[in-house]
Amino acid sequence: MPSTLKTIVTSLLLTVPLFPVLAQRAAINAIRQEDIKRDLYILADDHFRGREAGTLDELKASVWLAEQARKAGLEPAGDDGTYFQFFPLIRERVSDKSTIAIGNRMFTLWKDVVVYEPVFADVNDPIVFLDDPATATAERIRGKVVALQFSDKGINDPRVHIYTRYGAIVVSTWARKLATLGAKAIIFVSDDLAQKAYPRATQYNNRGSYQITGSLFHRQLLNGVPILWLPKETLDLVRLPGQTLQARIFSESFTYPSVNVVAKVKGRDAKLSNEYVLFSGHQDHDGIRNLEPGKDSIFNGADDNASVSVALLAIGKAFVQQPPRRSALFIWHGSEERGLFGSTWYADNPTVPRESIVAVLNADMIGANAPDSAALLGVIPPHRSSSDLVNIALEANAKGPKFKLDTGWDKASHPEGWYFRSDHYPYAKKNIPALFYSSLPHALYHTPADESQTLSIEKITKFAQWMYLTGIEVANREQRPALEPGFKLER
Numbered sequence: 001m002p003s004t005l006k007t008i009v010t011s012l013l014l015t016v017p018l019f020p021v022l023a024q025r026a027a028i029n030a031i032r033q034e035d036i037k038r039d040l041y042i043l044a045d046d047h048f049r050g051r052e053a054g055t056l057d058e059l060k061a062s063v064w065l066a067e068q069a070r071k072a073g074l075e076p077a078g079d080d081g082t083y084f085q086f087f088p089l090i091r092e093r094v095s096d097k098s099t100i101a102i103g104n105r106m107f108t109l110w111k112d113v114v115v116y117e118p119v120f121a122d123v124n125d126p127i128v129f130l131d132d133p134a135t136a137t138a139e140r141i142r143g144k145v146v147a148l149q150f151s152d153k154g155i156n157d158p159r160v161h162i163y164t165r166y167g168a169i170v171v172s173t174w175a176r177k178l179a180t181l182g183a184k185a186i187i188f189v190s191d192d193l194a195q196k197a198y199p200r201a202t203q204y205n206n207r208g209s210y211q212i213t214g215s216l217f218h219r220q221l222l223n224g225v226p227i228l229w230l231p232k233e234t235l236d237l238v239r240l241p242g243q244t245l246q247a248r249i250f251s252e253s254f255t256y257p258s259v260n261v262v263a264k265v266k267g268r269d270a271k272l273s274n275e276y277v278l279f280s281g282h283q284d285h286d287g288i289r290n291l292e293p294g295k296d297s298i299f300n301g302a303d304d305n306a307s308v309s310v311a312l313l314a315i316g317k318a319f320v321q322q323p324p325r326r327s328a329l330f331i332w333h334g335s336e337e338r339g340l341f342g343s344t345w346y347a348d349n350p351t352v353p354r355e356s357i358v359a360v361l362n363a364d365m366i367g368a369n370a371p372d373s374a375a376l377l378g379v380i381p382p383h384r385s386s387s388d389l390v391n392i393a394l395e396a397n398a399k400g401p402k403f404k405l406d407t408g409w410d411k412a413s414h415p416e417g418w419y420f421r422s423d424h425y426p427y428a429k430k431n432i433p434a435l436f437y438s439s440l441p442h443a444l445y446h447t448p449a450d451e452s453q454t455l456s457i458e459k460i461t462k463f464a465q466w467m468y469l470t471g472i473e474v475a476n477r478e479q480r481p482a483l484e485p486g487f488k489l490e491r
């Protein structure tokens, strides 16, 4: 069709509500690959320095998103008539003033030694080296420093052989047991596998821990008992009979702002427009880390989660073109990567009445893996919060992108626990029907190589259209999606 004629027909369809299906088809055409590509390449550019939570970079990205939302015709729905909802992020980290020595050797923090989590401790005690930590007794280790080498012995967790998980699994398996038996400090020395993850730990654990009031996750393993992780070459030194640890470890804590960007498109029904379909994503990623000196150190998070951030802008445009009966709420959550903090905060402190949110359509990473594959989580019990909502989303997939759906990752038995790792979770916990759209992780996940040019723009566009078709149906139905009887999330 010639483009002028197309424009006339499109605008006719949009103004004549007699043809809602055709009008909806015209609105879905507002979700355009060109826009998604342009926005993705801007948001995942080095300019935003990886959008790390609580930094100026996250704020800068948030301002950019709010400005795009405003230009697209979305109204502000944050605090005080703005697009923003700020919240305090509390960070605790090990102080550079800390000193650690074994025997006569002084250790350099984050090079020769990783302090596993923030702690205050003053230790000057003998080291007991355990060949097998399962043999530890209170008699043997109370008041002493316990040292052991990493090992998967006695651990059943199937993820223990993934090197990025290995360290955390071994530490969490033994640290509490040994602390309960009275260890004054615990030293883990790398074996070959743990040594592969050691450089990463020097870059991650130095960042410390983050929380907000009301955090769903408590990451601190021990209170007051320091956990040290040493590289493999220290094994002989640590094992020397009569060896001692001298450690004075301090921590510091500070509070800084993170932010949710909140916008809305008002529905056209006088009554139902007081209810909201919530489209959700996160705008933050992992900032700048120096994992590989001399190489790219900016974690641009193009898939995670610039892909969804720009998809929400496109969906917003489609809603502005043809508003349905209910209103649509769009939230670009902050601090997801630090522990789902933006969504936890919003679910506790919503800027619209919580009961008015009829469904949450959240997405995280929608541009990678096979072009025709996707996952929808929140479908299989116990994750299934609403059969109504699930059916609408599955019908929307059949009508729209026709993705082949991978169901494995939604199972409670899946070792990755993917369902619990994005922003729908705090809402689902509050019994709001919720779904999680994802194209699932991949080799570039949480690396500096998660860049725009690795993604399929077509796939992101299809996901956006799928979410749009789901949301528009929820927004137009007479009844809101019913909560599944007996729905309860347990983990």
Ligand SMILES: [Zn+2]
Pocket: 282, 304, 305, 336, 364, 365
């Ligand atoms: Zn993510």
